[in-house]
Amino acid sequence: MDLALDLRARSRGEVLEPKDEGYETARAAYNALATGKPACILRPAGLRDIVAAVRWAAEVDLPVGVRGGGHSVAGHSSPEGALLIDLSHWRGAVVDPVAQTADALGGSRLMDLDAATAAHTLAAPSGTFIDTGIGGLTLTGGISWILSSQGFACDALVGAQLVTVDGHVIDVDEDHEPELLWGLRGGGGNFGIVTHLRYALTAVPRMYGGAMRYRGDGIRDVILRVLEIESTAPDELVMAIVAWRGEDGSPGISVNFAWRGDPDAGAAAVRSLTRHPALFESDVKAMSWLQQQAQYEPIPFGLRQYWKGHLAGRVDDSLADALVAAASDAGGSSFCLVELIHGMAHRIPQESAAFGGRAAVANVTALAIWNEARDDEREIAWARRFADSVAHLSLRGGGYLNYPEMDQSAARVAAAFPPESWERLRQLKLRLDPSNRLRFNANIPPRG
Ligand SMILES: Cc1cc2nc3c(=O)[nH]c(=O)nc-3n(C[C@H](O)[C@H](O)[C@H](O)COP(=O)(O)OP(=O)(O)OC[C@H]3O[C@@H](n4cnc5c(N)ncnc54)[C@H](O)[C@@H]3O)c2cc1C
Known part of the structure; x- marks a missing residue:
């Protein structure tokens, strides 16, 4: 045939x-x-x-x-x-400035959503690379620069249109299909083809932030200071640590941060980092939401990549040691990323979304990125080694499902969710996709 x-x-x-x-x-x-x-x-x-x-x-x-x-x-x-x-051509978003919502097509990129909302000085929590798709990102979590004040991208999802595998079109919101809305907030692409996503928006008139780079003996101390700032950070602040190996072979780190609001208050929040002796480069400024979203250059398609990590339930000095060790050993384009989580991301009730990483204090992942097949073994081993070195900090033994390793096991997918959410997701999968036709995802097997 x-x-x-x-x-x-x-x-x-x-x-x-x-x-x-x-x-x-x-x-x-x-x-x-x-x-x-x-x-x-x-x-x-x-x-x-x-x-x-x-x-x-x-x-x-x-x-x-x-x-x-x-x-x-x-x-x-x-x-x-x-x-x-x-759906990669199904792009575009329409904003209702009165209701403060945006309706986006299922194949939209962050840039489509951000450009539409920014025209009204509004924003949805989404991600940090403007060329990524909102579909996978939102349905599986979504870590953005307003994570601490708005929660994950999936928390802002207030509605969706979905085609089930048996060809039914379902409009989903709190009043119609609340269980499915719960599942779409973190259960990934397991339940149907999502043609539209509706987001609750928030006003973001200005941002302040950027990247500060450090090298030399003081980098471990910088990491510890970031963790200290994070332990009492207000909702306005979102920080990430990037650990890499410099051209001279020595380890370095960047602290990337975003402050939602007044630039002077933002500068004060990270003062102990801007005055640190290991700082050698700083690119920090006041900006609009759209400028904030355009901070990172897109990473091109076609590179070889292997990512692996853990959603960390706690962080301590051992994280700093693991980062410095992995950075000392990293390939030229590879790095470790620690996305710190606090504030509203924790306060939103666990029951409101299937997303299983809410209790995590950080997303800790090694991102091996390289060009040549001859380096496959070395790069993959490096990422696995880093993931193993932080496994003792893991919330439940799983990683952030939006940063999956190529060979992710079923056990690591299940570990991304609390057991009661996992059970509920499996029931939902049984109702919507009993034969598991949609299985190319962080797969939730239908309850047998
Ligand atoms: C360079 C880069 C930067 C990133 N930055 C961030 C970040 O800042 N924050 C963050 O949280 N994550 C980030 N991610 C991870 C990102 O969230 C995932 O890669 C996500 O899968 C991207 O979504 P997509 O729609 O582009 O994926 P796709 O590859 O198109 O889809 C992945 C899976 O998602 C599901 N899916 C996607 N769209 C739909 C839909 N419309 N209906 C039903 N199922 C669907 C399907 O199961 C599909 O197989 C980044 C990834 C990369 C590569």
Whole structure:
């Protein structure tokens, strides 16, 4: 049977199969290690195409994958042998400034959402790289520069439209399908194809922040000072530590931070870091929300990547030791990242979202990024070694599911959730996708 011919007959969208020009570009993953080849790719022209395609996939017994912004590091959006519903062209967001909400299409990038909200001096908590997709990011958590005052991106998700694997279109909000809304806030792409996401927005008139870089003997002390500031930090402050190896082979760290509000208060909050003797470079300024979001250069598709880490339930001096050791040993483009979590991210009740990392005080991950296949073994071993070295700080033995390792085990996925949430998610999966057709994700197996 010619699979693509059959699907073409049922949809108005573009259908690509391996022999078609454009297929390779459409299936290419962010991570060059992810080589999965979908049986066919549908770029839907409208909602009806998605409905027809999932019904067809059920008839021919094909699993279904979804692509939003295509940034899955584990290659989930290049699903081997599946029907891939590619929403990467479904982009754009509309803001209701009175209700302070934004409706975004399921394949939008952060930049689409940010540009639309910033025009009204509003913002949604999302992420820190403007080219990442809002789909995967929001459904699986979402760590942004307003994390401490607004919570995770999934906490701002107040509604969605979703196509189930059996072709039903469901409008989800607190009044209709509250259990599904709960599941979409952290349960990932397990429950359907999300065509629209609705966010609650917040006013963000100004930001202050940037990056400060340190090297030499004092870097361990800088890390400890960051942890000390974090222990009493107000909701306005969000900080991350990046540990890397410099061109001269010695370890260095950057402290990236964002302050929501008055620049003078922001400067005061990090004063002990700006005066530290190990500081050699600083790029810190007052800015708008859109400038804040454009701070990081996008990382191009096609590099080799392996990320692994833990959601940390506590941090102590051993984290500083692990960071300095890993930085001393890192490949040229690889680094360790510690995203610190406090404030509103902790205060939002655990029951309001499936997201399982709320009790974590940090997302601690090694990001190995390199070019040549000959370095695969060394780079992957480096990332695993770092993850092992911080495992004693882990909340439950799992990492942040938006930063998945290529070979993530089912046990590590389950460990990302408290047991009661995991059970609830499995029941929800049983209702919406009992045959686990949507399995290219941080997979939640249907309750058997
Ligand atoms: C360079 C880079 C920077 C990043 N920065 C951050 C950051 O600052 N904060 C943060 O929290 N995370 C960050 N991430 C992680 C990011 O959240 C994940 O990579 C996420 O998967 C990106 O979403 P996407 O839509 O682009 O992914 P895709 O690869 O398109 O999708 C991944 C999976 O998400 C699900 N999915 C995506 N869209 C939909 C949809 N519309 N309907 C149903 N399921 C869907 C599917 O299961 C899919 O397989 C970053 C990743 C990269 C590569």
